[in-house]
Amino acid sequence: MTSMKHQHPVIMIFFLAVIITSWCGVCFGQKNSDPSSGESVYTRWKAAGQFAAGMSLEMIQTAAAAPDTENLIVLTNAGYAEIFGMSTQGALDGLTVVTGASRGKNTLVEIHAAARDPLWFAVYDRQSGFCAYLEMNRSDGSDSKLFPQPMSPEMFGIRTVERIDAAYLYQHATALEARLAGRIFGNNAFRVITIANAVASGATARVIRAFEFHDHYCPGVISGIFMADYVQTHFPPGSTGYFVHGTDPWCKEDALMVLLNATPGKKKYAVNYPSKADRANRLPEIQDAATIVYRQDDETRKWEAIILGFDWADTSCTKTGNVIIDKLCTDLWYLERIDTPEAFVKVLKTVALPDGVSPIDWAGPGIDPLQKMGLTVK
Numbered sequence: 001m002t003s004m005k006h007q008h009p010v011i012m013i014f015f016l017a018v019i020i021t022s023w024c025g026v027c028f029g030q031k032n033s034d035p036s037s038g039e040s041v042y043t044r045w046k047a048a049g050q051f052a053a054g055m056s057l058e059m060i061q062t063a064a065a066a067p068d069t070e071n072l073i074v075l076t077n078a079g080y081a082e083i084f085g086m087s088t089q090g091a092l093d094g095l096t097v098v099t100g101a102s103r104g105k106n107t108l109v110e111i112h113a114a115a116r117d118p119l120w121f122a123v124y125d126r127q128s129g130f131c132a133y134l135e136m137n138r139s140d141g142s143d144s145k146l147f148p149q150p151m152s153p154e155m156f157g158i159r160t161v162e163r164i165d166a167a168y169l170y171q172h173a174t175a176l177e178a179r180l181a182g183r184i185f186g187n188n189a190f191r192v193i194t195i196a197n198a199v200a201s202g203a204t205a206r207v208i209r210a211f212e213f214h215d216h217y218c219p220g221v222i223s224g225i226f227m228a229d230y231v232q233t234h235f236p237p238g239s240t241g242y243f244v245h246g247t248d249p250w251c252k253e254d255a256l257m258v259l260l261n262a263t264p265g266k267k268k269y270a271v272n273y274p275s276k277a278d279r280a281n282r283l284p285e286i287q288d289a290a291t292i293v294y295r296q297d298d299e300t301r302k303w304e305a306i307i308l309g310f311d312w313a314d315t316s317c318t319k320t321g322n323v324i325i326d327k328l329c330t331d332l333w334y335l336e337r338i339d340t341p342e343a344f345v346k347v348l349k350t351v352a353l354p355d356g357v358s359p360i361d362w363a364g365p366g367i368d369p370l371q372k373m374g375l376t377v378k
Helices: 009-022 038-063 090-099 166-171 173-181 189-200 205-214 219-234 252-260 276-281 323-335
Strands: 072-076 108-110 120-125 130-136 156-163 184-187 242-246 269-271 291-296 303-310 345-352
Touching (some): 072 090, 090 108, 166 323, 173 323, 189 205, 205 252, 219 345
Antiparallel strands (some): 072 120
């Protein structure tokens, strides 16, 4: 680490804040010290977020140069990951205090995770291309180990700073393969690299919502984004919204649920997983049927559907053999074409449902909606 007298002003402010909060009994257990206390849990995790952000800025400065907060993108599973039943939501505010990243600026990305997953933070400087990654240790749940006084880098079992901008990765794909395959980003290398580069490349807030829910950015999820954009433009819904049926489910389902607000819990989404025999039964014109989107006419109350397929493009990406970098190139290639869903989404068939029939009637166990539409050989 560099000496304090050479720190960037933002980093200096951070360390002063940590010194002050470490003296504050409200934050570290002299008041409301019971972990079940909402105020204590929040203030402690906010301080942990501040500490992680400050460490990250110093790591980036050591590797490259002091980052400008306007260039920072922050990714984390804070708020989803829980530590011994405690919400880690407060860490999000701590990250914002130090880095300036926020939801409104589209620079604070909350990655969906299971409560049992390790808590992690990634701060990406789009100017230098360096990303600092910190993953918190598991502890026995005691305050002294979970929140040491003063806070220490040893809280984080993984502490990595690595250059991950797309241009650099493409140039060093072979040399970086073993390193990226290791645990330098825990189990999150693909998540961090794809989403950080997508945000830096200008992914919009709605697109990022799909990445967040899916918990990484892959070509599969962007196909769902294209489908969602296509139907909203060319097949606008009535007042009841859409009902969606995945007839060949893949990552697209998560994007469609988020962007069309159609979920199983609202009885607006269904999937079935076709076997080889099921596919063989389809008529030739719908062999590639991936998704059925239904809408209801507000006046007649009748339902109609479009059956969609997706044309995977032959991208200009050079295959390096590094799975993460190859998928990143494909991801960004599609992202550059986000405004042209018509180039990839194809309507295989338009179907009017019989009077009195709704999509949910064709979504029950053992029912093939394509068969109900007369689009299978038997």
